[in-house]
Each structure stands twice: as C-alpha cells, then as structure tokens.
Amino acid sequence: xxxxxxxxxxxxxxxxxxxxxxxxxxxxxxxxxxxxxxxxxxxxxxxxxxxxxxxxxxxxxxxxxxxxxxx
Amino acid sequence: xxxxxxxxxxxxxxxxxxxxxxxxxxxxxxxxxxxxxxxxxxxxxxxxxxxxxxxxxxxxxxxxxxxxxxxxxxxxxxxxxxxxxxxxxxxxxxxxxxxxxxxxxxxxxxxxxxxxxxxxxxxxxxxxxxxxxxxxxxxxxxxxxxxxxxxxxxxxxxxxxxxxxxxxxxxxx
Numbered sequence: 001x002x003x004x005x006x007x008x009x010x011x012x013x014x015x016x017x018x019x020x021x022x023x024x025x026x027x028x029x030x031x032x033x034x035x036x037x038x039x040x041x042x043x044x045x046x047x048x049x050x051x052x053x054x055x056x057x058x059x060x061x062x063x064x065x066x067x068x069x070x071x
Numbered sequence: 072x073x074x075x076x077x078x079x080x081x082x083x084x085x086x087x088x089x090x091x092x093x094x095x096x097x098x099x100x101x102x103x104x105x106x107x108x109x110x111x112x113x114x115x116x117x118x119x120x121x122x123x124x125x126x127x128x129x130x131x132x133x134x135x136x137x138x139x140x141x142x143x144x145x146x147x148x149x150x151x152x153x154x155x156x157x158x159x160x161x162x163x164x165x166x167x168x169x170x171x172x173x174x175x176x177x178x179x180x181x182x183x184x185x186x187x188x189x190x191x192x193x194x195x196x197x198x199x200x201x202x203x204x205x206x207x208x209x210x211x212x213x214x215x216x217x218x219x220x221x222x223x224x225x226x227x228x229x230x231x232x233x234x235x236x237x238x239x240x241x242x243x244x
Binding site for chain 2 (some may be wrong): 006007008009011012015016018019020038039040042043045046047048049050051052053054055056057058
C-alpha cells in the first residue's frame with residue numbers, strides 16, 4: 001500500500017471503515033487525504049448520511065398501510 | 072419485505088416466526104418486550120430464507136453475478152484516481168429523513184441493486200449484522216463482502232442523486 005491515497009482508493013477505504021476496523025496505517029493515510037480533499041470529505045459525509053438513512057428507514061410497507069406516522 | 076425480494080417469501084418468514092413464537096412461548100420469560108422478542112425471531116427467519124434463496128440461486132446468476140470487483144465504478148474517477156465529478160453536499164440527514172419522498176427514492180434505489188448486493192447491504196445496515204456473519208450467510212469472502220457493500224453504497228449515492236434527491240436545495244432556503 002502506498003503512502004498517498006487517491007480519491008478512488010480513499011472512497012474504498014471510507015466504505016470499508018463502516019464495515020471493519022481499519023489498521024493504524026490506513027487510518028493515518030486516510031486522515032492525511034481527507035485533510036486536503038474536500039470532495040472525499042463530502043463523500044464521507046454522504047456515507048454517514050446513507051447509514052443514518054438506513055437506520056431510519058421505516059421499511060417498504062409503511063407508505064401503503066397507514067399515515068399515522070405523520071406528526 | 073426488502074431483504075426477501077418477493078412477497079410470498081416475506082409472508083412465509085412471518086408465518087414461520089409466528090409458529091416459532093407459539094412453539095417457543097415458554098421461552099419468553101418476559102425479560103424483553105414482546106415486540107423485541109418477535110423481531111428477534113423474525114430476523115433469524117429472514118436470514119434462514121436468504122440462506123435458502125442463495126442455495127437455490129440459478130447458475131446463470133452465479134456467472135453474471137454481482138460479486139465481481141469494484142471496477143465498474145472506474146468511470147466516476149479520472150485516470151489519476153480523482154473524482155470526475157465531486158460528490159454533492161447532501162446537507163444534514165435530519166432534514167431529508169423527515170421527508171417521505173426521500174424514503175420513496177431510497178426504496179426505489181435499494182430495489183435497483185443487484186440481488187445479492189442488496190441482501191448484503193440490508194443485512195449490514197438494517198439488520199446490523201457484522202460482515203463476518205454476512206460472509207457466512209452469503210458464502211462469500213470478507214473482501215468480496217466489503218467490495219459488495221462498497222458497490223451498494225456507490226450505486227445508492229448515484230441513484231439518489233439521479234432520482235432528483237437534492238437535499239442541498241432544501242438547505243439553501
């Protein structure tokens with residue numbers, strides 16, 4: 001593994017960070033890249049967004065059943 | 072039910088849950104709420120069904136299957152590995168998550184994922200399973216599993232942006 005990541009590699013690592021514990025080296029290289037790359041920071045926020053969305057996802061059936069969820 | 076892809080499979084899972092609940096009623100000692108207990112059984116039934124479905128998978132899908140590499144997202148990156156088009160600002164999740172429209176878009180996008188990829192993603196994000204468990208259920212290697220989850224996330228973010236979900240528009244006002 002190289003010391004400097006490009007955005008493609010960074011996107012992979014950011015995704016894997018949601019599924020496994022990254023090594024110290026991976027975390028350091030990731031942080032270095034995120035420190036200088038706005039686009040990857042944005043991608044990182046999108047991943048967190050997706051995770052939050054899936055947590056809040058009510059499931060496929062709710063829209064058809066009732067509207068009692070509207071507050 | 073999303074994980075199971077078809078209605079009869081979902082009905083079967085619910086039915087099996089109820090049967091298991093009745094059979095195991097003695098095991099329910101009231102330490103947890105009834106709902107938690109039933110959802111716990113349902114989760115196991117869903118995993119059973121996914122396992123069965125992956126065994127019954129026709130050969131054609133194994134060949135064309137969705138457990139390949141991550142190379143099909145190359146187009147999103149320039150030759151030097153930089154984003155061809157930088158990811159958009161989606162703003163604060165709390166706002167979007169109040170909109171029913173958002174979940175409709177999310178659902179459509181989830182259904183558009185390749186079957187196994189969708190299963191892996193929902194097992195991870197809805198059922199909250201660890202990748203080791205997902206690997207075992209879908210009988211794939213850990214690195215395959217990580218690639219699959221990566222593909223799911225990349226597809227979903229593209230799909231959400233394409234289906235007109237633009238949270239940045241909401242934050243602007």
